[in-house]
Each structure stands twice: as C-alpha cells, then as structure tokens.
Amino acid sequence: MSHxxxxxxxxxxxxxxxxxxxxxxxxxxxxxRKNVGHAIxxxxxxxxxxxxxxxxWQELRSAASAIRFHVxxxxxxxxxxxEARCTAAGGHVHWAADAAQARQIILDLLRQENATEVIKIKxxxxxxxxxxxxLQASGVNVYETDLAEIILQLGDEDPSHIVVPALHINRSxxxxxxxxxxxxxxxxxxxxxxxxxxxxYLRQKFLTVPTAISGANFLVAETGTVAVVESxxxxxxxxxxxxxxxxxxxxxxxxxRFQDLEVMxxxxxxxxxxxxxxxxxxxxxxxxxxxxxxxxxxxxxxNGRSSILAKEKERQxxxxxxxxxxxxxxxxxxxxxxxAYGSVYPGPIGAILTPQLMQMKYAQTLPFASSxxxxxxxxxxxxxxxxxxxxxxxxxxxxQERKQAGRVFDLMYLGLRIANLIFATAxxxxxxxxxxxxxxxxxxxxxxxxxxxxxxGAKWTQTRDLRGLPQQTFHQWWATRAKEGK
Amino acid sequence: MKQxxxxxxxILDRIHAATPAAAGDxxxxxxxxxxxxxxxxxxxxxxxxARIKLMIHRLREYDAEVVESxxxxxxxxxxAQLAASGRHLFVAxxxxxxxxxxxxxxxxxxxxWTIDHGLPIGEIEKAEGVVTAATCGIADSGTIVLHxxxxxxxxxxxxxxxxxxxxLRASQIVETLPEYFSRCQQPPALAxxxxxxxxxxxxxxxxxxxxxxxRILVVIVVRDDK
Numbered sequence: 001m002s003h004x005x006x007x008x009x010x011x012x013x014x015x016x017x018x019x020x021x022x023x024x025x026x027x028x029x030x031x032x033r034k035n036v037g038h039a040i041x042x043x044x045x046x047x048x049x050x051x052x053x054x055x056x057w058q059e060l061r062s063a064a065s066a067i068r069f070h071v072x073x074x075x076x077x078x079x080x081x082x083e084a085r086c087t088a089a090g091g092h093v094h095w096a097a098d099a100a101q102a103r104q105i106i107l108d109l110l111r112q113e114n115a116t117e118v119i120k121i122k123x124x125x126x127x128x129x130x131x132x133x134x135l136q137a138s139g140v141n142v143y144e145t146d147l148a149e150i151i152l153q154l155g156d157e158d159p160s161h162i163v164v165p166a167l168h169i170n171r172s173x174x175x176x177x178x179x180x181x182x183x184x185x186x187x188x189x190x191x192x193x194x195x196x197x198x199x200x201y202l203r204q205k206f207l208t209v210p211t212a213i214s215g216a217n218f219l220v221a222e223t224g225t226v227a228v229v230e231s232x233x234x235x236x237x238x239x240x241x242x243x244x245x246x247x248x249x250x251x252x253x254x255x256x257r258f259q260d261l262e263v264m265x266x267x268x269x270x271x272x273x274x275x276x277x278x279x280x281x282x283x284x285x286x287x288x289x290x291x292x293x294x295x296x297x298x299x300x301x302x303n304g305r306s307s308i309l310a311k312e313k314e315r316q317x318x319x320x321x322x323x324x325x326x327x328x329x330x331x332x333x334x335x336x337x338x339x340a341y342g343s344v345y346p347g348p349i350g351a352i353l354t355p356q357l358m359q360m361k362y363a364q365t366l367p368f369a370s371s372x373x374x375x376x377x378x379x380x381x382x383x384x385x386x387x388x389x390x391x392x393x394x395x396x397x398x399x400q401e402r403k404q405a406g407r408v409f410d411l412m413y414l415g416l417r418i419a420n421l422i423f424a425t426a427x428x429x430x431x432x433x434x435x436x437x438x439x440x441x442x443x444x445x446x447x448x449x450x451x452x453x454x455x456x457g458a459k460w461t462q463t464r465d466l467r468g469l470p471q472q473t474f475h476q477w478w479a480t481r482a483k484e485g486k
Numbered sequence: 487m488k489q490x491x492x493x494x495x496x497i498l499d500r501i502h503a504a505t506p507a508a509a510g511d512x513x514x515x516x517x518x519x520x521x522x523x524x525x526x527x528x529x530x531x532x533x534x535x536a537r538i539k540l541m542i543h544r545l546r547e548y549d550a551e552v553v554e555s556x557x558x559x560x561x562x563x564x565x566a567q568l569a570a571s572g573r574h575l576f577v578a579x580x581x582x583x584x585x586x587x588x589x590x591x592x593x594x595x596x597x598x599w600t601i602d603h604g605l606p607i608g609e610i611e612k613a614e615g616v617v618t619a620a621t622c623g624i625a626d627s628g629t630i631v632l633h634x635x636x637x638x639x640x641x642x643x644x645x646x647x648x649x650x651x652x653x654l655r656a657s658q659i660v661e662t663l664p665e666y667f668s669r670c671q672q673p674p675a676l677a678x679x680x681x682x683x684x685x686x687x688x689x690x691x692x693x694x695x696x697x698x699x700x701r702i703l704v705v706i707v708v709r710d711d712k
Contacts, residue, residue: 035690038690038691039690039691042687042691043691055527056525056526056527059523059525059526059527060526062523062525063522063523063524063525063526066522066523067522070518070519070522072505073505073507073508073509073518074505074508074509074515074518075501075505075508076498076501076502076505076508077508077509077512077515079498079501080498089675095493095494095497096493097493097496097497101493145698146688147686147688147689147697148688151688151689164687164688164691166688166689167688167691170689170690171689171690171692174689191689191690191692191694192694194689195686195689195694195697198697199696199697199698202698203698206698207607207608207611220673222673223673225673225675231684231685231686231687231697232684232685232686232697232698232699233645233684233697233698233699234697234698236641236645236678236698236699237645237698239641240640240641240642240645241607241642251497251501256519257519258667258670258673259667259668259670261667262663262664262666262667263524263526265663265679266526266663269681273687275681276544276626276627276628276681277624277627277628277629277679277681278681279680279681279682279683279684279685279699280678280679280680280681280684280699281677281678281679282641282677282678283674283676283677283678283679284675284676285675285676286675288634288675288676290604290640291634291640291641291642291676292640292641292642292676300497302497302500306497306500306501306504307500307504309500309501309504309505310500310503310504
C-alpha cells in the first residue's frame with residue numbers, strides 16, 4: 001500500500017521511510033504538532049490525578065507484570081485452555097500463523113455468511129494485518145464504528161495513536177471530513193454536533209448489518225471469556241445486534257483466570273484515558289441463546305509474536321495491554337506524533353514491537369527513535385522495561401549493519417573502531433583530549449559553545465550545540481591540586 | 487496456503503519451543519499461578535454509609551442522576567423518575583417485579599410498559615427508556631455491573647433506549663473492584679460494566695456524553711442496608 005498524498009507516510013513498515021526522515025516531515029507540520037500536543041496534555045493531566053489517588057498503584061503494577069509474565073511462560077497451556085472453554089461455550093477458535101492467513105480466515109468466514117457488509121469495533125490488530133483494504137478489495141464493505149475510526153475512514157487518514165487514533169485531527173478538520181462525506185453542509189465544528197452526526201450515520205448500520213468484527217482486550221483461559229473495553233457503546237452495539245461476530249486477537253492477550261481482570265481493569269482505563277473505569281466493558285463467553293450473535297469466531301493471531309516470545313530480553317514486549325501510556329509520556333512522540341513511526345503501533349511500544357513483528361528486517365531505525373529517558377517504563381502499567389529492549393534491539397541492528405560488507409569502510413564504523421583503540425589506553429585517551437582541545441578551539445565561540453562543525457560533525461551540530469572542551473581536564477586539575485598540597 | 491489445523495500445531499510448536507520454563511502439568515501451573523504476588527488492596531476500608539456515599543458521588547461525577555429510596559418507597563421513586571423523564575414507552579426485562587411497574591402505569595397517563603420476552607430489535611429501538619435491576623455497584627469507580635439475569639435483561643435492552651433507569655440496592659455496593667470479583671464465585675457468561683453514560687473524547691479530547699448507548703443514566707439507590 002503506497003500513499004500518493006504529499007507529506008503522508010506509509011504505516012506499512014515495509015514501505016515506510018526511516019524514522020529520522022519521516023519525523024522531519026511531521027516536524028514541519030505545525031497544525032499536527034499542535035493537535036497532538038493538546039491531546040497529550042489533556043490525557044496526561046487526567047492520568048496523573050487518578051494515578052496519584054490510587055494508593056496501591058505500584059502493587060497493582062507488580063501484580064499485573066507478574067501475571068503477564070506467568071502467562072507468557074505458559075502461553076501454550078493457557079491458549080489451549082481458552083480454546084477448549086470457548087469451544088465448549090459454542091464459539092469457534094481459528095489459528096492464524098501470519099497476517100495473510102488471518103485475512104483469509106476472516107474473508108472465508110464472511111463468505112460463508114454471504115456478507116457484503118461488516119461493522120467493526122476499533123481493533124489495532126486488524127490494522128496490523130491491513131484487514132480493511134483487503135476486505136474492500138474482496139468486495140466486502142467495511143464500516144468502522146468507533147468515532148475516531150470513522151473520522152479516519154471517511155477522511156482517508158491513518159491512525160496516529162493506539163487509543164485515540166485520530167488525535168492528530170482537530171475539530172474543524174473533522175467538520176470538513178463529515179461535511180464532505182456525509183453531505184452535511186450546515187454542520188458546525190462543535191464536537192457535540194459532530195458526535196451526533198456520527199451517531200445518526202451509524203444507527204442504521206448497527207440495526208441492519210448482520211456481521212461484525214472486533215479485537216479483544218483480554219481473553220480469559222479459565223472461562224473462555226472475551227473482554228472488550230470501550231467508551232462509546234459502538235462496541236456493545238456490534239457485540240449484541242449482529243448475528244455473527246468475529247474477534248481477531250493476538251495470541252499474547254490471554255489471562256489465566258477471570259479474577260485477573262480485577263488487576264488489569266484497574267490499570268487499563270487509568271493508564272489509557274485517565275478514567276477510573278471506561279464507560280463500557282463487555283464480557284462474553286461463546287454464544288448465549290437469545291442474547292447477541294449466535295455465531296462466534298475467535299481468530300488467534302501469531303504474526304511474529306511467537307518469535308518475540310523466544311527471546312529472553314524482548315519477551316516482555318508481549319506483556320503490553322495497549323494502553324498507550326508510553327506514547328503519551330514520550331518526549332519524542334509528543335514532537336513527531338504517531339505517523340513518523342511508519343507503523344500502526346507508534347511511540348515507545350511501537351519502537352520495540354514493530355521491528356520485532358517484522359523479524360528485524362524492517363523498521364530498524366525505530367529502536368533509535370528514543371532519548372532513553374525512561375518515562376515510558378515509569379508509566380507502563382505492566383512494567384515493560386522499554387529502554388532495556390530498545391538497547392537490546394539497537395545492538396542487534398548495529399550487529400546486522402556491521403556484517404554488511406560495505407560497512408567496513410563506513411565512516412561512522414571506522415570512527416568507532418578508531419575510538420575503541422584510542423579509549424583502550426590511558427595515554428591514548430589523554431593524547432586524544434589534547435588534540436581535541438587544539439582541534440576544536442578553532443570552532444569554539446566566545447560563549448564556550450560549538451555551534452557548527454564541518455562534515456560528519458555537522459550531523460551532531462545541525463540540531464544541537466556542543467559544549468567546547470574545557471582548558472583543563474579533571475585529571476589535570478586533580479594532579480595540580482595534589483602538587484599544591486591541598 | 488496452510489490449512490488452519492496445521493497452523494494451530496505450527497503456532498503451538500513455536501510457543502512450546504519458545505517457553506522451556508513452562509509448567510509441566512496442570513498442578514504445577516496452578517502452583518505457579520498461586521505464587522503470583524497480589525499485594526494490592528482487595529478489601530473495603532470505608533463504612534457502609536461512606537461506601538454508598540462514594541458510589542453516589544462517583545455516579546454524579548459521570549453526570550448520572552442519582553436518588554435514594556427505601557424498599558417500601560421504591561415503586562413511588564420509580565414513578566417519580568419516569569414522570570420527570572417526560573417519556574412514555576418503557577421496556578423492562580422479563581424478571582422485573584410487577585410492583586415496580588403497576589404504580590407508574592396507574593399514575594402516569596399514557597405510560598406503557600413492554601416486557602422483553604424476545605422482542606424484535608425494532609421494538610426495543612422504539613422504546614424511549616428502560617428500567618432494570620443490577621448485580622453489583624463498585625463505589626471506587628462508580629461502576630454498575632450487569633450479569634444479564636432475568637431482572638437485568640439481555641444486553642441489547644440496556645443499550646438501545648436513550649434513557650436508562652437502573653435500580654441498585656445498597657447491599658449490592660462494594661468499595662473496590664477486587665471485592666466484586668471475590669463475590670463472583672461462578673464467573674458470569676455475560677457481563678457488562680457500566681461507568682457513566684456512553685461517552686467519547688475522540689474530538690480534541692472534549693468529553694461528549696451519549697454516542698451510541700443511553701444518553702441519560704438515572705440510578706435509584708435502594709437503602710436496604712438500614
């Protein structure tokens with residue numbers, strides 16, 4: 001999928017430009033940065049208040065982290081248990097090894113139902129496997145029902161956040177999209193009126209389209225139950241009105257027991273939207289006669305997850321419950337917004353998840369899209385040490401690059417190898433310091449700062465200043481001090 | 487393209503290869519699960535009246551209308567709320583106590599109750615309001631829990647009408663979410679947790695009430711604790 005729109009970055013990691021390139025495009029869009037900054041400020045303020053009032057927040061995080069690790073350690077057993085219980089309750093469980101299989105399974109299920117239309121609850125997993133364009137191309141009309149997703153679908157825009165995917169679009173832009181696509185010329189940009197327009201637009205769809213697709217926030221192995229957490233009620237509509245429901249779920253989303261929801265639900269809404277609880281949480285188990293869809297399918301998606309599971313340091317990536325607290329806290333995300341990450345999963349979690357889902361073949365610049373400040377780790381409700389995984393992935397990327405023949409003469413690698421030799425001995429280091437002082441004096445301004453360097457050094461100074469080297473090193477100062485007998 | 491059956495084995499094989507530390511059998515798995523740390527708050531710290539007060543406070547924060555009543559006055563309280571709503575077409579689940587309905591039907595002219603014995607969706611869509619009981623209230627987050635029993639109705643019943651009157655008994659209110667879960671000895675097949683009216687903040691983080699679910703939520707807290 002390639003986009004012709006100027007300034008638009010593909011969210012397919014195979015075609016997306018490197019992060020620094022994509023980030024530059026976004027940084028030049030002041031409207032986008034203003035919209036993202038505003039949304040993030042609001043969520044962060046709300047989250048902050050609610051986390052402070054929760055006196056057992058750290059205990060909840062520890063419990064959540066332990067539960068998620070325990071699930072990953074025993075993923076096979078819990079998935080089989082979920083499958084057995086869901087099947088016993090009248091559901092059908094399908095397994096998809098990759099995105100192509102998942103798309104085909106879903107299309108086959110829709111064809112069995114002779115479905116020409118389908119309504120959808122917001123699911124990032126379906127965006128991951130690029131389900132919508134595939135279904136559209138196969139003759140199935142897809143209707144998103146989450147307000148943000150409608151804005152994106154009608155406006156032909158891409159998601160830039162995993163919880164509030166249209167946060168980069170402001171009210172007047174939404175008005176323009178709705179007025180154009182719904183033929184409502186007198187629409188104002190009042191969010192209430194815009195929301196009402198969406199309600200009216202969707203009501204008939206809910207009442208008439210017999211097939212729906214959802215994701216899931218959690219699966220419960222003990223009971224075969226599926227959980228969807230939402231705000232608007234579009235999820236409840238999709239979960240109760242159609243005759244057939246298909247839920248696409250990553251294999252890592254399973255929890256051992258029903259009771260574990262007491263931990264996850266306390267953390268999720270507070271982390272995601274800064275609410276004590278989201279307005280609607282729906283739990284269902286297989287099919288219930290007389291209530292909701294009478295045909296229910298779960299498609300369990302691997303698509304690279306089992307290979308992440310195999311790696312000791314990276315495995316924690318799969319603890320994620322998709323709350324987006326990490327991107328809301330990230331200074332890099334705040335500046336660039338989500339599209340720069342070239343993936344449906346942006347922000348710090350995207351920076352570690354995307355390259356791994358791509359088997360480290362694409363998106364290799366993402367692990368470097370971080371200042372390693374650690375804010376993401378601090379807010380993560382399931383304690384994913386994102387900086388640790390970022391560093392691990394960086395070293396893998398560097399090792400990959402080093403093995404490429406052309407890199408032997410790459411100036412950066414050559415420089416690093418020379419630096420390695422110099423820093424290995426004290427005299428080498430001292431000599432380098434002396435030479436550096438002499439060499440850099442020429443570039444150091446009166447204020448003690450270096451504002452621009454030539455050739456390779458410019459890569460550093462084009463975005464930041466460098467402090468000039470002091471006239472005396474700590475070593476020299478210490479030696480003089482000893483001599484003076486102080 | 488691989489057959490789905492093969493994919494199942496393929497994925498499980500990959501997972502088993504990736505998890506050498508997995509528990510060997512069900513009892514080892516249960517032991518590992520039992521050893522997980524759970525030091526978070528799992529019980530109530532408030533008095534009964536403070537707990538009920540908190541529940542009411544939280545519901546009002548969500549812009550829900552809350553009134554208190556006693557078991558004896560409940561039919562009158564329901565009647566007062568329905569009269570105040572200005573609506574006339576109400577649906578109710580099959581297990582709704584008759585006394586919840588007779589007083590209002592007698593006192594409000596034009597008020598019509600329809601009981602959901604498998605009503606077509608179109609009939610529920612036409613209803614102006616719905617009245618149901620609940621399973622539990624969670625004060626900490628102002629959450630109403632429905633397990634969709636005969637007095638709570640099937641899921642769609644509390645979804646399509648624009649006005650929802652929920653009858654919550656004070657004895658059903660717990661302080662924390664873990665207390666609710668410890669009351670669930672038998673996990674429900676269906677459950678809906680409602681925390682305030684349907685809402686969205688998708689446009690510039692401005693909170694808008696009532697997207698698809700009921701736009702008006704009224705709760706009568708029945709003081710059966712006194």
